Amino acid sequence: MNFCLKIAALLVFVFSFALNSQETGKITGRITDSKTSAGLRAELRLFLSPETFISGTKCDSSGSFSFEKLNSGTYKLEVSLIEYSTLTVDNIKLNYGETLLMDTLKLKKQNISTGEILVEDEKSLVEFSQDKKIFNVDKSMLSKGGTAIDVLKKVPMVDVDVNDNVSLRGSQNVKILIDDKPSRYASLKQIPADAIERVELITNPPAKYEAEGVTGIINIVMKKSEKLGFTGSANLGGNYSQRFSGWGGTDLNFKKNKLTIFSGLYSGTWNNPYKFNSTTEYFSPISSLLMSGSGRSHGNWLWGQGGVEYEFSPGKTIGFEGSIGTGKWFNKDDSRSDNLNSTGGMTSFFTQLNDRNGLWENITGSLYFNNKLNELGEELSGDLTLTRNRNENKFSFIKHDYDSLSVLSNLPLDQRDTTMIKSYNINAQLDYIHPFTKVTKIETGYKGTFRFNDNNFTSDTLDYIINNYVNNQSITNHFKFDEYISAAYAMFSSSFGGFSFKLGLRAEQTNTKGQLLTNSQDFTQNYFDIFPTVNLSQKIGTAHQLQLSYSRRITRPNIWRLNPFVNKRNPRFIFVGNPQLKPEFTDSYELSFMFYSSVISITPIGFFRQNHDVISSYSYLIDSNVSVTTYRNATGSKAYGMDLLLSSRTLSWLNLNATISLYNTKFDSDPLLTDYAQEEGFSWKANIRTTFTLPGLFNIELYYTYTGKKVNAQGFEVPSSNFDMAISKTLLKDKLTLSLRGGDIFKTVQWGQDVSASGYKSSFRNDWSSRNVSISISYRFGNTDEYFQKKKKTKQNTNEGTDQQDSNQGR
Numbered sequence: 058m059n060f061c062l063k064i065a066a067l068l069v070f071v072f073s074f075a076l077n078s079q080e081t082g083k084i085t086g087r088i089t090d091s092k093t094s095a096g097l098r099a100e101l102r103l104f105l106s107p108e109t110f111i112s113g114t115k116c117d118s119s120g121s122f123s124f125e126k127l128n129s130g131t132y133k134l135e136v137s138l139i140e141y142s143t144l145t146v147d148n149i150k151l152n153y154g155e156t157l158l159m160d161t162l163k164l165k166k167q168n169i170s171t172g173e174i175l176v177e178d179e180k181s182l183v184e185f186s187q188d189k190k191i192f193n194v195d196k197s198m199l200s201k202g203g204t205a206i207d208v209l210k211k212v213p214m215v216d217v218d219v220n221d222n223v224s225l226r227g228s229q230n231v232k233i234l235i236d237d238k239p240s241r242y243a244s245l246k247q248i249p250a251d252a253i254e255r256v257e258l259i260t261n262p263p264a265k266y267e268a269e270g271v272t273g274i275i276n277i278v279m280k281k282s283e284k285l286g287f288t289g290s291a292n293l294g295g296n297y298s299q300r301f302s303g304w305g306g307t308d309l310n311f312k313k314n315k316l317t318i319f320s321g322l323y324s325g326t327w328n329n330p331y332k333f334n335s336t337t338e339y340f341s342p343i344s345s346l347l348m349s350g351s352g353r354s355h356g357n358w359l360w361g362q363g364g365v366e367y368e369f370s371p372g373k374t375i376g377f378e379g380s381i382g383t384g385k386w387f388n389k390d391d392s393r394s395d396n397l398n399s400t401g402g403m404t405s406f407f408t409q410l411n412d413r414n415g416l417w418e419n420i421t422g423s424l425y426f427n428n429k430l431n432e433l434g435e436e437l438s439g440d441l442t443l444t445r446n447r448n449e450n451k452f453s454f455i456k457h458d459y460d461s462l463s464v465l466s467n468l469p470l471d472q473r474d475t476t477m478i479k480s481y482n483i484n485a486q487l488d489y490i491h492p493f494t495k496v497t498k499i500e501t502g503y504k505g506t507f508r509f510n511d512n513n514f515t516s517d518t519l520d521y522i523i524n525n526y527v528n529n530q531s532i533t534n535h536f537k538f539d540e541y542i543s544a545a546y547a548m549f550s551s552s553f554g555g556f557s558f559k560l561g562l563r564a565e566q567t568n569t570k571g572q573l574l575t576n577s578q579d580f581t582q583n584y585f586d587i588f589p590t591v592n593l594s595q596k597i598g599t600a601h602q603l604q605l606s607y608s609r610r611i612t613r614p615n616i617w618r619l620n621p622f623v624n625k626r627n628p629r630f631i632f633v634g635n636p637q638l639k640p641e642f643t644d645s646y647e648l649s650f651m652f653y654s655s656v657i658s659i660t661p662i663g664f665f666r667q668n669h670d671v672i673s674s675y676s677y678l679i680d681s682n683v684s685v686t687t688y689r690n691a692t693g694s695k696a697y698g699m700d701l702l703l704s705s706r707t708l709s710w711l712n713l714n715a716t717i718s719l720y721n722t723k724f725d726s727d728p729l730l731t732d733y734a735q736e737e738g739f740s741w742k743a744n745i746r747t748t749f750t751l752p753g754l755f756n757i758e759l760y761y762t763y764t765g766k767k768v769n770a771q772g773f774e775v776p777s778s779n780f781d782m783a784i785s786k787t788l789l790k791d792k793l794t795l796s797l798r799g800g801d802i803f804k805t806v807q808w809g810q811d812v813s814a815s816g817y818k819s820s821f822r823n824d825w826s827s828r829n830v831s832i833s834i835s836y837r838f839g840n841t842d843e844y845f846q847k848k849k850k851t852k853q854n855t856n857e858g859t860d861q862q863d864s865n866q867g868r
Contacts, residue, residue, distance in 0.1 A: 081125070081126040081127055081128060081153070081154070081554075082127045082128070082129060082151045082152065082153060082154055082155045082156065082157065083123065083124065083125045083126075083127065083155075083156045083157070084103070084123070084124040084127060084132070084134075084149065084151060084156075084157045084159065085121070085122065085123045085124075085156065085157070085158055085159070086121070086122055086158060086159030086160050086162055087116075087119065087120045087121050087122070087159075087160045087162070088101075088116050088120045088122065088136055088138075088162050088163075088164060089120050089162070089163050089164070090163065090164060091163035091164060091165045092165075094163075095120075096116065096117075096118065096119040096120025096121070097116060097120050097138055097141070097164055098115060098116050098117070098118065098120070098138070098371065099115070099116050099120070099122075099136050099137065099138040099141075099164065100113070100114075100115050100116075100136070100137050100138065101113065101114050101115070101116070101122055101124075101134060101135065101136050101137075102134070102135040103124050103132055103133070103134055103135075104132065104133040104134075104135070105130055105131070105132060105133075105653065110184065110185065111124075111127070111132070112124055117432065118432070126554065126555075127151055128153075128555070128596065128598065129151055129152050129153045129155075130150075130151060131148060131149065131150050131151075132149040132150075132151060133145065133146065133147050133148075133149065134146040134149060134159075136162060136164065138164055141164040141165065142164065142165055144162070144164060146159070146162065183702070183704055183714055185651065185660065188259055188261075188262065188263060188592065189257045189258060189259045189276075190213075190214075190257070190258045190260075190702070191255055191256075191257050191258075192212050192213070192255060192256045192257075192258070193254070193255045194208050194211070194212070194250075194253055194254070194255055194256055195253065195254050195255065195280065197211065197746075197758065197783075198756070198758045198783035198784075198785050198796050198798060199211055199758060199760055199781050199783050199798060199800075200250040200253075201250065201251065201292075201294060201783075201796050201798060201831070201833040201835075203249075203250040204245065204246045204247070204248060204249060204250055205245040205246070205247075205248035205249075205250065205253060205277060206221050206223075206245050206246050207250055208250045208253055208256065208277075209223055209245070209256065209275070211744075211746075211760060211762075211781075212256050212258070212275075213700070213702065213716035213718070213744060214226055214258060214260075214700055214716065214718055214742075215258070215275065216742065216764060216767070218774065218808065221245065221246065223245070223275065224272075225258070225260070225272040225273060225275060226260070226272045226664065226696070226698065226700075226718065226720055227272075227696065227698075227720050227722065227740050227767055228271050228272045228666075228696070230270060230271035230272060230612045230641070230643075231270050231271070231272045231273060231274070231275055232267065232269050232270030232273070232274045232275070233245070233274075233275050233276075233277070234274055234275070234276040234277065235248075235276075235277050235279065236276075236277075236278060236279055237276055238423065238440070238442055238484065239442075239444075239482065239484060239506070240277075245277075246358075247358060247360060247382040247384065247417065247419060248277070248360065248382075249304070249306060249323040249325070249360055251292050251306060251323065251835075252279055252280055252306075252308075252321055252323060252360070252362070253277055253278070253279060253280065254278050254279060254280045255278045256275065256276070256277055256278070257274075257275070257276040257277075257278060258273065258274075258275060258276075259273050259274040259275075259276065260272065260273040260645075260647060260662075260664070261273060261590075261592070261606040261607070261608045261645055261646075261647045262274050262590070262608060263548060263559055263561050263590050263592055263608075264546040264547070264548050264561025264562055264563040264588065264589075264590045265488070265500060265502060265546055265548060265561070265563075267504065267506070267542075267544060267563075267565075268544075268563055268565060268586070268588040268608075268609065268610055268611045269610070269611055269612065269613060270610060270612070271610050271612050271641070271643045271645070271666065271668065272645075272666070273610075273645075279362070280308065280321070286311070286312060286313070286839065287309075287310070287311050287839045288309075288310050288311075288837070288838070288839030289307060289308055289309040289310060289837070289838055289839050290307065290308045290835060290836065290837045290838070291305075291306075291307045291835070291836050291838075292304075292305060292306050292307070292323075292833065292834070292835045292836075293305040293833065293834045293835075294796075294831060294832060294833030294834065295831060295832055295833075296327075296829055296830070296831035297829060297830055297831070298328075298329060298330075298800075298826050298827070298828060298829035298830075299330050299826050300328040300329070300330060300353075300355075301328060302325070302326045302327045302328045302355075303325060303326055304323065304324065304325030304326070305323070305324060305325065306321065306322055306323030306324065306325075306360075307321070307322055307323075308320070308321040309321070310839075315367055315368040315369070316365070316366075316367055317365070317366045317367075317368075317376075318363075318364070318365050318366075319363065319364050320361070320362065320363035320364075321361060321362050321363070322359075322360070322361040323359075323360045323361070324357070324358065324359045324360070325357070325358055326355070326356065326357045326358075327354070327355060327356055327357075328353070328354075328355040329353070329354045329355070329825055329826060330351070330352070330353045330354075330826050331351065331352055331353070331354065331390075331823060331824060331825045331826060332349075332350070332351045332823070332824040333348075333349070333350055333351070333352075333390075333392075333821070333822065333823045333824070334347075334348060334349040334350070334821075334822050335347075335348045335349075335819060335820060335821045335822070336348075336819065336820045337817055337818070337819040337820075338817060338818050338819075339678075339682050339816065339817045340816050340817060341816065342399065343398075343399035344396065344397060344398055344399060344404075344682060345396075345397045345401075346394055346395070346396055346397070346629075346682070347394065347395045347397065348392055348393070348394040348395075349392065349393060350390050350391055350392025350393065350409075351390060351391065351392075352388065352389055352390020352391065352411070353388070353389060353390075354386070354387070354388045355386070355387050355388075356384060356385050356386035356387055357384055357385055358382070358383070358384030358385075359382070359383050359384060360380070360381075360382045361380065361381050361382075362378065362379065362380035362381075363378070363379060363380075364376060364377060364378030364379065365377055365378075371429070372427065372428070372429025372436075373427070373428050373429060374426065374427050375424075375425070375426045376424075376425055376426075377422065377423065377424050377425075378422075378423050378425075379420075379421060379422040379423065380419070380420075380421050381419065381420050381421075382417070382418070382419040383416070383417065383418045383419070384416070384417055385414070385415070385416050386413075386414065386415050386417075387413070387414045388411075388412075388413040388414070389410075389411065389412050389413070390410075390411050391408070391409070391410050391411075392408065392409050392411070393406060393407070393408045393409075394406060394407050394408075394409070402461075403461055404460075404461055405458065405459060405460050405461060405466070406459050406463075407456055407457060407458045407459065408456070408457045408459075409454055409455070409456045409457075410454060410455045411452070411453075411454045412452070412453045412454065413450070413451065413452045413453075414450075414451050415448060415449060415450040415451060416448070416449045417446075417447070417448045417449075418445075418446070418447040418448075419444070419445070419446050419447075420444070420445045421442065421443065421444040421445070422442070422443050423440060423441070423442040423443075424440070424441045424442075425438070425439065425440040425441070426438065426439055433492050434490065434492040434498070435490060435491055435492060436488075436489070436490045437487075437488070437489050437490075438487075438488050439485075439486060439487045439488070440484070440485070440486045441483075441484070441485050441486075442482075442483070442484045442485075443481075443482070443483055444480075444481070444482040444483075444484075445479075445480070445481055446478070446479070446480045446481075446482075447477075447478070447479050448476075448477075448478040448479075449475070449476070449477050449478075450475070450476040450478070451473070451474070451475050451476075452473075452474040452475075452476075453471075453472065453473040453474070454470075454471075454472055455469050455470070455471050456469060456470040456472075457469045458470075468521055470518070471518065471519035471526075472516060472517070472518045472519070472529070473516070473517045473518075473526060474514065474515065474516045474517075475514070475515050475516075476512065476513070476514045477511075477512070477513045477514075478510075478511070478512050478513075479510070479511040479512075480508065480509065480510045480511070481508075481509040482506070482507070482508050482509075483505075483506075483507040484504070484505070484506050484507075485503075485504070485505045486502065486503065486504040486505075487502055487503050487504075488500065488501075488502035489501050489502060494551075496551055496552045496553075496557075497550070497551040497552075498549075498550055498551075499547065499548065499549050499550075500546075500547070500548040500550075501545070501546065501547045501548075502545070502546055503543075503544065503545050504542075504543075504544045504545075504546075505541075505542070505543050505544075506540075506541070506542040506543075506544075507539075507540075507541050507542075508539065508540045508541075509537075509539050510537065510538045510539070510540075510616050511536075511537050512535070512536045512537075512538075512616065512620070513535045513536075514532075514533060514534050514535070514536075515528065515533050516528070516529040516532045516533050517529065531625060532624060532625050533575065534573065534575040534620070534622040534624075535573075535574040535575050536571070536572070536573050536574070536575075536616070536620045536622060537571070537572040537574065538569070538570070538571045538572075538616045538619060538620075539569065539570045539571075540567070540568075540569045540613070541567070541568045541569075542565055542566070542567050542568075543565070543566045544563060544564065544565040544566075545563070545564050546561060546562065546563040546564070547561065547562055548560065548561035548562075548590075549561075554596075555595060555596030555597070556593075556594070556595050556596070557593075557594045558591075558592065558593050558594070559590075559591075559592040559593075560589075560590070560591055560592075561589070561590040561591075561592075562587065562588070562589050562590070563587070563588040563589075563590070564585070564586070564587055564588075565585070565586050565588065565611070566583075566584075566585050567582075567583065567584050567585075567586075567613065567640075568581075568582075568583045569581060569582045569583070571619055571620075571621075571636055573620070573621055573622055575622060578621060580619075580621075580636040580637075582639075584640065586611060586640075586642075587609075588608070588609045588610070588611070589607070589608075589609055590606070590607065590608040590609075591605075591606060591607040591608075592604070592605075592606045593605045593606070601650070601651060601652050601653065602650070602651045603648075603649070603650050603651075604647075604648070604649045604650075604651075605647070605648050605649075606646070606647045607644070607645065607646050607647075608645050609642065609643070609644055609645070610642070610643040610644075610645055611640050611641070611642055611643075612640060612641040612642075612643070612672060613640050614635075614638040614639075614640065614672055614688070617634065618634050618635065618638055618672065618688040619634050619635065619636050619638060620634035620636075621633065621634050621635070621636045622634070628683070629682060629683055629684070630683075630684055630686065631679075631683065631684070631685045631686070632685075632686050632687070633685065633686075633687050634687065634688065635687050635688045635689055638672060638688055638689070638690060639670050639690050640670070641668060641669065641670050641671050641672045641690070642668070642669045642670060643666050643667065643668045643669070644666070644667045644669075645664070645665075645666050646664065646665045646666075647662060647663070647664045647665075648662070648663045648664075649661065649662040649663070656705065657703060657704065657705040658703070658704045658705070659701070659702070659703050660701070660702040660703075661699060661700070661701050661702075662699065662700040662701075662702070663697075663698075663699045664696075664697065664698060664699070664700075664720075665695070665696070665697040666695065666696040666697070667693070667695055668693055668694045668695070668696070669693050670690040670691075670693070671690065671691040671692070671693055671694050671724075672688060672689075672690060672691075673688065673689065673690075673691045674686055674687070674688055675687055675688065675689050676812070676814035676815065677814065677815040677816065678814075678815060678816035678817060682817075684814065684816070684817060691724065691725070692725040693724075693725040694722060694723060694724045694725060695722070695723045695725075696720060696721070696722045696723075697720065697721055698718065698719050698720025698721055699718075699719050699720075700716065700717070700718045700719075701716065701717040701718075702714075702715075702716050703715045703716070709750075710749060710750045710751060710752070711747070711748070711749060711750075712747070712748040712750070713745070713746075713747050713748075714745070714746045714747075715743070715744065715745040715746070716742075716743065716744050716745075717741070717742075717743045718741060718742045718743070719739075719740075719741045720739075720740055720741070721738070721739045721740070722738055722740070722768055738766070738767075738768025738773060739765075739768070740765050740766060740767045740768060741765040742762070742763065742764045742765060743762065743763050744760065744761065744762035744763070745759075745760070745761050745762075746758070746759070746760045747759045747760075754786075755784055755785060755786040756784065756785045756786075757782070757783070757784050758782070758783045758784075758785075759780075759781075759782055760779075760780070760781045760782070761778070761779070761780045761781075762778065762779050763776070763777075763778040763779075764776060764777050764778070772810060772811045772812040772813050773810070773811055774809065774810050775807055775808075775809035775810070775811070775822075776807070777805070777806050777807040777808070778805045778806070779800075779801050779805060779806050779827075780801070780802050780803050780805070781798065781799065781800050781801065781802065782798070782799050782802060783796060783797065783798040783799070784796070784797050784798075785797075791837075792836060792837045792838065793834070793835070793836050793837075794834070794835045794836075795832075795833075795834055796832065796833045796834075796835075797830075797831075797832050798830070798831045798832075798833075799829070799830050800827065800828065800829045800830070800831070801827040801828045801829065802828065804827070804828045806825075806827040807822070807824075808822070808823040808824075808825065809821055809822040809823065
């Protein structure tokens with residue numbers, strides 16, 4: 058802890074010493090109504106032309122505003138207010154030491170376009186703020202009709218494997234939020250892509266965010282109402298990948314006076330054939346197991362959300378929002394496994410028919426309030442969210458064993474398993490912001506997280522004597538796990554000259570209780586931890602910026618890793634959890650530099666992570682061909698690398714975004730892994746997205762990505778590449794949009810993993826028929842010509858907006 062504080066102090070000293078004294082300028086002005094000339098409390102955003110965000114502020118009661126301590130350069134100003142057209146003032150030239158007065162800006166309740174003032178509502182695909190990287194995925198045609206999983210597959214620095222596990226910078230220890238709240242969905246496949254506005258990556262979160270997630274936070278922001286009166290959209294589409302699937306949905310929004318109501322309803326199906334194979338080689342005695350098979354996964358889903366918000370007075374709102382999701386899935390496959398001796402001769406084989414199906418249900422509700430206490434920005438906000446998840450999974454299989462002559466060696470094994478998973482989550486949060494000046498403030502808050510999990514697994518096997526199914530007591534288990542986390546944080550931020558900083562400290566008390574009801578086994582763990590954070594930023598010249606940050610993170614073991622029951626569902630592959638697992642801790646450092654020119658913007662981001670008590674899987678043999686997989690705390694690991702983000706829009710009809718990610722992982726020496734584990738491995742990923750906008754004709758979007766070999770403690774995932782293409786056309790004054798998309802056009806996507814363990818090694822490969830073609834239709838209706846600035850601010854969004862404003866005031 059003392060070491061962390063010393064590092065924080067040293068970083069502040071180094072950046073303070075590096076400050077360059079430059080004479081700065083100021084932009085001031087007044088925003089008024091074009092008809093009445095009354096001052097307006099408009100919101101303003103200042104950019105260094107064309108797209109580098111500098112600062113944000115709000116006019117006072119007279120409509121006056123001021124941006125101070127600005128370097129010389131050419132700026133762009135965006136002005137917005139409810140019921141008024143959004144205005145953009147381009148080509149604002151500011152010299153060193155100059156005070157520029159803009160007192161003739163008037164807002165109208167209709168769109169205007171002159172030589173100096175333009176209406177702009179188009180956002181860039183990629184944006185940057187002090188703490189996060191923002192990807193406006195609603196601008197992309199490539200995820201239409203998909204799910205949140207399909208969206209994340211296209212986000213730079215993010216990977217999704219064949220089992221829909223999400224990783225950031227090569228690690229699955231990432232926290233996923235929905236609208237700044239913990240994900241209330243059992244699977245991200247329950248969220249339709251058409252309902253997502255943007256994805257935010259927060260790779261080194263400040264103290265106001267919970268400390269969970271080694272590589273940071275992925276925040277999925279859902280679409281909200283942005284239009285006055287009654288508006289909406291309807292969407293319909295279909296996809297073909299050897300089999301057909303389809304989807305459809307609608308969004309409805311109503312805004313009048315102080316009342317806002319929004320809703321959305323989506324439904325769809327999926328249908329995916331697949332193939333798989335694996336090879337397992339045993340070392341003593343030498344033998345092997347070859348498996349191959351094929352199957353089909355299909356299902357249907359229904360998702361809806363809605364909310365209402367009432368604004369009592371400016372800055373004082375209360376609201377409720379909720380969502381519900383349900384669906385059914387079906388998965389059936391047939392496989393054959395051959396047992397081979399040391400010379401490659403088959404000694405026996407077995408076939409297995411697997412039939413899986415399940416039902417998921419999710420209900421969530423959130424009550425929130427925002428209370429702006431004064432004009433200085435003092436604010437109190439709160440949120441209470443309740444979530445219920447219910448998942449019922451059924452798995453049945455029939456296994457036939459044969460000898461080398463294909464003679465049935467015994468009666469088939471006919472088994473039926475049912476897993477019932479129930480979880481209830483309560484999250485309560487209260488946040489307070491106290492500004493001392495326009496650029497200096499303190500933020501404090503409390504968050505309580507209470508999770509209740511109940512997993513009940515039952516297994517029945519056909520008894521041929523009585524011709525009925527009987528319960529398998531040896532593999533049936535019932536496990537409950539409760540977790541209570543109480544957290545408090547404090548942050549202090551300020552800026553002077555071109556330098557800004559944010560220092561934070563978060564304290565979390567965790568209490569857990571596990572109960573294996575099957576054999577009356579209980580365990581508890583209680584621990585208290587401190588998490589410091591440091592965020593520093595230095596403006597360099599007129600268009601560049603250097604950022605340095607540090608945070609301490611935690612990964613708590615989840616219910617699957619803690620359940621001590623010995624699962625012998627497959628007699629060759631046994632799994633058992635470890636209730637003695639400790640949390641994993643990470644010290645995370647990040648350095649970034651944003652370079653901007655009129656041709657291209659380049660942002661290199663370097664990072665280093667030191668992980669302690671790493672939670673990792675561990676496999677070993679207890680017989681010549683029976684493996685046991687469990688979890689344990691390894692000694693540690695280090696990860697370091699760089700992300701290079703490039704963006705260029707030199708031509709009005711061409712937009713180019715590219716990302717190159719390079720990272721290396723090194724696992725500390727471990728006595729249990731020295732004979733077979735890879736202690737160090739290099740991985741890389743690159744993607745490029747190009748959009749062609751041909752006015753009056755159509756838009757074309759191209760996307761290519763390559764993911765190199767990804768190393769873990771006991772093996773690696775195979776490399777893969779993918780090329781997608783989409784084309785869209787707008788009709789009926791941009792109200793109707795037609796899109797055609799092709800996915801994995803060259804069929805290069807691969808999923809696979811190689812594992813080296815104590816006494817054996819395995820290789821797994823899957824083919825999910827990823828090549829596909831889809832078509833979608835979207836129609837917007839209602840008051841589509843009148844826009845207003847969104848007033849809904851959830852707890853975290855409100856705080857973040859203030860962060861951006863205050864941290865940039867001194868630039």
